[in-house]
Amino acid sequence: MGAHPKDKKHPRFGHLPLATSGPQECALTGAALLRAPYLNKGSAFPPEERKEFKLHGLLPPNVQTLEEQVQRAYEQYSSRPNDLAKNTFMTSLKEQNALIEEHLKEMFSVIYTPTEGEAIANYSRLFRRPEGCFLNIEDQDRVDDNIAQWGNAEDIDLIVVSDGEQILGIGDQGVGAILISVAKLAIYTLCAGIHPSRTLPVVLDCGTNNDELLKDELYLGLRKPRVRGEEYDSFVDTFVKACRKNYPKAYIHFEDFGLPNARRILDKYTPKIACFNDDVQGTGCVTLAAIMAAMNVSKVKYEDLRVLCFGAGTAGTGIADQIMDAIALETNKSKEEAGKQIWCVDKPGLLLKSKKDQLTPAQIPFARDDAEWEDKDHNDLVSIIKEVKPHALIGTSTKPKSFTEEAIREMAKHVERPIILPLSNPTKLHEARPDDLFKWTDGKALIATGSPFPPVEHNGTKYEVAECNNSTTFPGIGLGAILSRTRLMSPPLLVAATKALAAQAPALKDPKAGLLPDVTDVREISVKIAKAVIQTSIKEGLNEEKEIPEDEEDLEEWIREQMWDATYRPLKKVEHDGASSHAKGEQGTGSARRGGS
Numbered sequence: 394m395g396a397h398p399k400d401k402k403h404p405r406f407g408h409l410p411l412a413t414s415g416p417q418e419c420a421l422t423g424a425a426l427l428r429a430p431y432l433n434k435g436s437a438f439p440p441e442e443r444k445e446f447k448l449h450g451l452l453p454p455n456v457q458t459l460e461e462q463v464q465r466a467y468e469q470y471s472s473r474p475n476d477l478a479k480n481t482f483m484t485s486l487k488e489q490n491a492l493i494e495e496h497l498k499e500m501f502s503v504i505y506t507p508t509e510g511e512a513i514a515n516y517s518r519l520f521r522r523p524e525g526c527f528l529n530i531e532d533q534d535r536v537d538d539n540i541a542q543w544g545n546a547e548d549i550d551l552i553v554v555s556d557g558e559q560i561l562g563i564g565d566q567g568v569g570a571i572l573i574s575v576a577k578l579a580i581y582t583l584c585a586g587i588h589p590s591r592t593l594p595v596v597l598d599c600g601t602n603n604d605e606l607l608k609d610e611l612y613l614g615l616r617k618p619r620v621r622g623e624e625y626d627s628f629v630d631t632f633v634k635a636c637r638k639n640y641p642k643a644y645i646h647f648e649d650f651g652l653p654n655a656r657r658i659l660d661k662y663t664p665k666i667a668c669f670n671d672d673v674q675g676t677g678c679v680t681l682a683a684i685m686a687a688m689n690v691s692k693v694k695y696e697d698l699r700v701l702c703f704g705a706g707t708a709g710t711g712i713a714d715q716i717m718d719a720i721a722l723e724t725n726k727s728k729e730e731a732g733k734q735i736w737c738v739d740k741p742g743l744l745l746k747s748k749k750d751q752l753t754p755a756q757i758p759f760a761r762d763d764a765e766w767e768d769k770d771h772n773d774l775v776s777i778i779k780e781v782k783p784h785a786l787i788g789t790s791t792k793p794k795s796f797t798e799e800a801i802r803e804m805a806k807h808v809e810r811p812i813i814l815p816l817s818n819p820t821k822l823h824e825a826r827p828d829d830l831f832k833w834t835d836g837k838a839l840i841a842t843g844s845p846f847p848p849v850e851h852n853g854t855k856y857e858v859a860e861c862n863n864s865t866t867f868p869g870i871g872l873g874a875i876l877s878r879t880r881l882m883s884p885p886l887l888v889a890a891t892k893a894l895a896a897q898a899p900a901l902k903d904p905k906a907g908l909l910p911d912v913t914d915v916r917e918i919s920v921k922i923a924k925a926v927i928q929t930s931i932k933e934g935l936n937e938e939k940e941i942p943e944d945e946e947d948l949e950e951w952i953r954e955q956m957w958d959a960t961y962r963p964l965k966k967v968e969h970d971g972a973s974s975h976a977k978g979e980q981g982t983g984s985a986r987r988g989g990s
């Protein structure tokens with residue numbers, strides 16, 4: 394593909410597979426070029442390119458810079474009356490990478506959680522044109538062809554796929570899930586410089602159990618209940634096989650699958666291919682990193698740490714697993730022993746061994762002996778807190794306001810610096826609000842939240858509230874996976890990523906600062922995470938890319954050189970190379986918010 398010069402020689406590193414500076418090959422002209430999101434510069438086409446690519450008459454005469462385009466776009470963005478309108482504006486605008494990079498902090502919540510949730514819930518009503526690859530369970534025989542049309546074998550590095558069953562905290566959204574794949578890929582590009590034209594967002598439409606969607610005459614997805622069982626498994630398998638066959642180097646990111654499937658699919662494919670489940674592993678890594686930073690402030694040691702996970706679904710058990718692994722690693726305890734330092738609560742209350750047949754496989758390691766809880770109330774959160782005296786309380790329950798004043802005050806009675814992480818998205822589902830948590834703990838709580846919150850003032854002191862969202866980890870992990878071409882995403886790579894993130898916590902230097910780095914620093918954080926992933930992939934013998942520098946500084950430079958930036962490159966005319974026959978040559982993948990307007 395023209396967007397990606399292969400075998401580029403770099404003066405220092407020689408072969409740099411993914412570097413993207415220098416002229417960009419272009420086989421399109423005229424209106425077709427203006428429709429190609431990765432090549433279109435809109436009003437920024439310089440006079441010589443307007444001539445060479447037959448654009449005269451198709452653009453107003455004044456040539457603008459990217460900066461001027463961004464300024465215009467920002468004015469238009471700012472004039473939209475609310476966040477959902479702003480979100481919709483962004484999806485219809487193709488220079489948004491440069492725009493968002495300049496206003497990242499302000500726009501993050503508009504292009505991601507919470508507003509993206511609203512956009513997904515209204516997908517079929519807001520729909521204007523398709524972005525990404527739509528696969529449906531009734532057309533399994535077409536999956537391979539549908540996947541194949543996005544490029545040649547070398548063209549795709551990263552595929553984000555969702556089946557839409559558990560979108561953020563808003564449940565089953567059917568075909569609208571395409572937008573979570575699109576949004577996660579936009580974040581890969583913004584936060585880790587993954588080349589937008591080398592990514593593919595996918596939705597696996599298996600029907601929906603969302604009655605409102607089924608009744609909506611404008612709903613765009615398959616209008617039938619979710620298909621489960623063998624047919625579902627075969628659909629997922631057909632998809633994975635088509636990805637492997639057509640893009641053998643691509644890394645697959647699973648997003649927002651439902652509880653019955655998320656962990657099962659991850660466990661099935663982890664030993665075979667380079668894949669990742671963001672809700673299980675991304676959330677686990679970022680939450681463990683936040684806890685590590687908080688332990689540094691509160692001086693709690695791994696051997697003493699007690700953690701209570703409220704909501705033991707996909708994210709909750711993913712987090713519990715990461716914490717269990719970290720305790721085992723740091724204390725030389727067995728996993729089983731380490732697991733005893735974690736208590737999981739779900740709808741029926743504390744997970745107990747006697748309820749084993751009602752538990753998911755991921756919950757079983759955390760089920761407690763019933764004997765420990767005889768004569769004690771194991772259904773009510775306050776009573777459980779009273780018994781367990783947790784240092785850390787994590788919310789992934791989707792139950793808003795479930796961390797009540799009574800529960801938090803009870804927690805603060807037993808530990809000096811309660812670590813409290815209400816992670817349920819979107820914002821309205823958070824288990825508690827940071828201002829309340831500070832009030833109820835007299836400013837002692839160490840807090841991070843799933844969606845962004847402004848700083849909180851308490852007794853004249855301003856506290857930063859860190860965002861504990863997998864968006865801080867998955868981009869760097871993906872960048873490391875892609876650059877090393879790791880064959881597998883094995884647990885040591887995730888441990889390394891978590892430590893790299895925890896080492897960047899602002900709270901290590903200033904206890905009033907956030908437990909995790911701010912989104913505005915995430916590109917450099919991604920470099921550190923990617924470096925740790927690459928080094929560990931090499932150590933584990935998993936790297937298929939062999940020409941990787943050993944020296945730490947060189948390695949960081951090697952990573953940075955291969956991160957994509959939202960700048961315009963000169964176009965070089967080539968004869969038709971077949972690129973425009975790919976689906977994304979015409980439509981874009983939706984994450985390639987770069988071309989001009």
Ligand SMILES: NC(=O)C1=CN([C@@H]2O[C@H](COP(=O)(O)OP(=O)(O)OC[C@H]3O[C@@H](n4cnc5c(N)ncnc54)[C@H](O)[C@@H]3O)[C@@H](O)[C@H]2O)C=CC1
Pocket residue numbers: 559560561562563651652671672676703704705706707708709738739740741788789790791792816817818819822842843844861862863864
């Ligand atoms: N901050 C972050 O990075 C992330 C946040 N999340 C958020 O975590 C939440 C859960 O997501 P998933 O784990 O994917 O969903 P899930 O459906 O797999 O898990 C939710 C769990 O909470 C339980 N639950 C529901 N009501 C409860 C109650 N009243 N008391 C106790 N448990 C209750 C459910 O039975 C289920 O086991 C969502 O709001 C999601 O947005 C998920 C992934 C990442």
Ligand SMILES: CC(=O)C(=O)O
Pocket residue numbers: 506560561562649671672818862863864
């Ligand atoms: C952040 C995320 O992945 C979720 O809420 O599902």
Ligand SMILES: [Mg+2]
Pocket residue numbers: 561648649671672
């Ligand atoms: Mg998710």
